[in-house]
Amino acid sequence: MFKGRHFLKTCDFSAEELHTLIDFTGELKEKKKRGIPHPYLKGKNLAFLFEKPSTRTRSAFSVAAYDLGAYPEYFGQGDIHLGVKESTEDTAKVLGSMYDGIEFRGYHQKDVETLAENANVPIWNGLTNEWHPTQMIADFYTLKENWGILEGKTLTYIGDARNNVAHDLLVTGAILGVNVHICAPKSLQPNEEIQALAKQYAAQHQSDLLITDDVAQAIYHTDAIYTDVWFSMGEDHSVLESRINQLLPYQVNEQMLINTMNPEVIVLHCLPAFHDVNTQVGQQIYETYGLTEMEITDDVFKGKHAVIFNQAENRLHSIKAIMAVTLGDLF
Ligand code: CP
Ligand code: NVA
Secondary structure (H helix, E strand, C coil), rough: CCCCEEEEEHCCCCCHHHHHHHHHHHHHHHHHHHCCCCCCCCEEEEEEEEEECHHHHHHHHHHHHHHCEEEEEECCCCCCECCCCCHHHHHHHHHHHHCCEEEEECCHHHHHHHHHEEEEEEEEECCCCCCCCCHHHHHHHHHHHHHHCCCCCEEEEEEECHHHHHHHHHHHHHCCCCEEEEEHHHHCCCCCCHHHHHHHHHHHHHHCCCECHHHHHCCCCCCCCEEECCCCCCCCHHHHHHHHHHHHHHHHHHHHHHHCCCCEEEECCCCCCCCCCHHHHHHHHHHHCCCCCCCCCCCHHHCCCCCCHHHHHHHHHHHHHHHHHHHHCCC
């Protein structure tokens, strides 16, 4: 079912396969909590390539590798010749001859695909400009952990809806039978191609999709609210002023939670988040625009509806599940 496959984007997998990964995430979480060893990748050598920074994804891949009995090696931007003095294709051939599996976080989906075409070992996408598939397994596992089921529930994403996370939630939710509402100003709504893809899956899996700029309509009776940063890694900071002006009405705050009319609503964020001024960028934004919070207010971020840090922990268990099934002898 999974052995030897790459994990480049969730829509390469069937709904059944994604559900298997989500459920296996839960099994591995349980094993870890109970201290039951699970060395499914004993003795394997793994290469983790990061062109962009990372806290969660990098930590999750590393800790998961050790828990699975494998040996991780981290390569940051500038550590190897990749893309500068050596093509992605040649790098893939070399790394694939030495390592048993390779993670890549970077800019272009094309690069992770080139690695997959040439490395002859499983390639795992740790985020590109286009997709964030390991995040999706953690997120939908987190939703299932809270809701008990996925099918028929409603997830509302609000904010910059042209980015990797928004696109992936729309498509992955549609495959999994989750109703996905996307709420953003028209110019920041998912691109046409992604909308068309999601609509195809939604028709197959009975998911209702709504793409709107109307906040009240998008959040009414929703089961979860999800937001992400207003400018993503690799975007020029010059977009910031217009993003702030466009997205302030879409900030996740207490009043928005009240307006859902759902006292059980949960709040997710893939992190990192701008909910205070305790970061260099947060401080610069405060000095320039007078804002102390952006996509989510500090009270909601720290409030009782938020499941954000559990969601972050679940990156470990889900990435472990993905590596174990594609490289191990499990399924
Ligand atoms: N959510 C996420 O991918 O976090 P990092 O950028 O820290 O890996
Ligand atoms: N959309 C964000 C997600 C970070 C995990 C980015 O690409 O920067």
